[in-house]
Amino acid sequence: MTNQQNGQSKERVHRFVSKDLTLRIAAVDATEVVRHMQELQNTYPLATIAVGRSMVGALLMAAQLKDDQQVGLLFKGSGALRSVYAEASYNGHVRGYTPTPHYHPESYENGLSLKEALGIGTLTVARHLPFQKAPFQGTVEMVSGEIGEDIAHYLHQSHQIRSLVSLGVYLDSDGKVAKAGGILIEVMPGVEEEIVDLVQKNYDTKKPNISKMLLEGATPADLVKPFLEGIEFEELEHEKYLEYFCPCTKDRVIRALETLGEEELQDMINKKEEVHVTCQVCGRPYDVTVPEVQQVKERIHKESLH
Structure with missing residues (x-):
């Protein structure tokens, strides 16, 4: 059985920090685990995008936790997709699910936008700690349904952490996962505003496209560079390989x-x-x-x- 068939990946979340310790960054190529999810659940294009982005977002958030801690993301909306769930642990385990894997819009005039498919609703984030009976939960209203923006909104509302979240799932002409990955940049307290302005300027002028970069062979370190141009940063050790993992028994x-x-x-x-x-x-x-x-x-x- 190959790594891809049993849900294991040779990839991992890569963690970085700016030299002045005011920015912490996580980036990942999660293609294999998102592809594995699609094969298991036979998800159609919009469901694949929604669950895939949620899995990538959960992996990026979980990488900033500690051993054996995990984070769950539940998007519940008024749209036809209804809900999307993803869960990831610091150790690299991840899974994702929607009760409507075969949702098919009447037309794809809006491309693969999730805004209408998820609709208006809430994002609930649960952080699970070992030996803790009940998880810590926080709920915010979804601001766009596009997953990344909603995660950034949650981090700001619930943890007062400003962040930039960019997630990408690219499907080939048959609707199959070709690439999936993303980047999460979190601004730590006490940061100079010039640093924040520089990250935002880099994002606005370069408009880095995660999916396109991954298709062109970018590594997680390559994903980070356009966002942090002009800012010194280094990679931290994080040898936790990704695995599509479900605790069902x-x-x-x-x-x-x-x-x-x-x-x-x-x-x-x-x-x-x-x-x-x-x-x-x-x-x-x-x-x-x-x-x-x-x-x-x-x-x-x-x-x-x-």
């Missing part, structure tokens, strides 16, 4: 069966129905036998007596 499937209740479980037992479940996020199949369904029912019954 058979135990979780069985726990989900417990929500059906005794009556429905008994009906399945009477009909001798095995349960066949496929994880929508990673495509992994699970089979629960009739005796296992019986055990679930007996356990629920015992608990109901206490």
